Amino acid sequence: MSRLAHQSDGGSKSEKEVRLYRIAAKMMDEGLSAEFVSRVMRSALEYEGVADMVVLWSETPTGEQRDEIVIALDEEAEDFDPKKDPPVRKPKINFVELDAIAEDVMGFKNALRDKVDAWGGVVKLARATGIPQPSLSRFFNSASMPRRTTLYKIALAMDLSETEIATRWKR
Amino acid sequence: MPICYIECRGEGGLEIVITEWALQSYLDLLAAHAFTKEEYRTRIRPMVMMLKQWPNLPTELERDKAWSPATIDGRQLANCYKMKWHNLNDRKTKQMRLGVVILEEVAYLCRAYTNKDTEHLEMLRLKAHAEKIGKGKFEWRGLL
Numbered sequence: 001m002s003r004l005a006h007q008s009d010g011g012s013k014s015e016k017e018v019r020l021y022r023i024a025a026k027m028m029d030e031g032l033s034a035e036f037v038s039r040v041m042r043s044a045l046e047y048e049g050v051a052d053m054v055v056l057w058s059e060t061p062t063g064e065q066r067d068e069i070v071i072a073l074d075e076e077a078e079d080f081d082p083k084k085d086p087p088v089r090k091p092k093i094n095f096v097e098l099d100a101i102a103e104d105v106m107g108f109k110n111a112l113r114d115k116v117d118a119w120g121g122v123v124k125l126a127r128a129t130g131i132p133q134p135s136l137s138r139f140f141n142s143a144s145m146p147r148r149t150t151l152y153k154i155a156l157a158m159d160l161s162e163t164e165i166a167t168r169w170k171r
Numbered sequence: 172m173p174i175c176y177i178e179c180r181g182e183g184g185l186e187i188v189i190t191e192w193a194l195q196s197y198l199d200l201l202a203a204h205a206f207t208k209e210e211y212r213t214r215i216r217p218m219v220m221m222l223k224q225w226p227n228l229p230t231e232l233e234r235d236k237a238w239s240p241a242t243i244d245g246r247q248l249a250n251c252y253k254m255k256w257h258n259l260n261d262r263k264t265k266q267m268r269l270g271v272v273i274l275e276e277v278a279y280l281c282r283a284y285t286n287k288d289t290e291h292l293e294m295l296r297l298k299a300h301a302e303k304i305g306k307g308k309f310e311w312r313g314l315l
Contacts, residue, residue, distance in 0.1 A: 086307020
């Protein structure tokens with residue numbers, strides 16, 4: 001059930017939902033993919049914090065700050081899986097191992113980035129996958145483990161095989 | 172209503188859960204050399220371990236506002252807090268912050284970040300994480 005209530009706004013739940021839908025249309029007008037917008041909206045209807053981020057996006061001028069919001073929305077909406085049983089328990093990772101993991105992850109992403117560049121680049125990949133370009137740029141520049149769903153979207157868009165996107169560290 | 176999905180500790184204070192959000196943000200900050208391993212051992216981890224004494228936190232945490240409720244536009248976010256460290260990695264990192272959600276005798280470590288320009292956005296993310304934790308929609312990566 002939706003629990004919409006933007007922290008700084010009044011208005012009924014319906015009015016807040018309609019405001020979100022208007023922002024969704026604006027997101028589409030500004031070139032964000034239907035897949036991204038739909039995923040973000042599902043998450044925003046479930047979580048007030050995500051709804052607030054959507055409103056913040058609409059109030060922020062185009063530029064670096066807005067790109068940060070797109071990246072954050074992409075990550076928060078990726079978490080949303082209504083079928084997932086709470087909570088998902090994953091194996092621990094010791095702090096002493098983190099350096100090596102970060103290095104492995106960056107090595108994998110750099111190799112994948114080379115393939116993407118040879119294929120046509122990040123802008124083309126953003127269009128083909130529906131993943132916002134700022135999210136893809138952050139993906140390639142950060143040492144966080146790639147999500148399996150992101151890797152599959154990239155592989156399908158570029159016609160890569162499972163082994164070409166194989167990495168020890170994914171989530 | 173917030174529900175504790177992880178087995179809660181009886182005696183001995185708060186349990187400290189590392190979430191996937193915390194792990195991934197730590198990987199990012201580590202690769203960006205936001206802090207050194209020595210600082211992790213001597214400053215970061217010991218301060219986080221003080222959470223076990225909740226709600227009677229040591230006075231060290233009050234120094235430099237190292238611990239505070241998380242707020243947006245002056246309004247406190249339910250169950251959300253921030254831990255801060257100043258001048259890490261030879262003062263190259265002016266400030267590192269860690270979002271923490273405390274629910275039902277469990278402290279959940281959320282995102283750590285260093286960019287002050289995105290503070291408002293980080294607070295909204297923490298709010299969303301608190302909601303997700305309350306519904307059990309999060310990924311658990313062990314205990315500190």
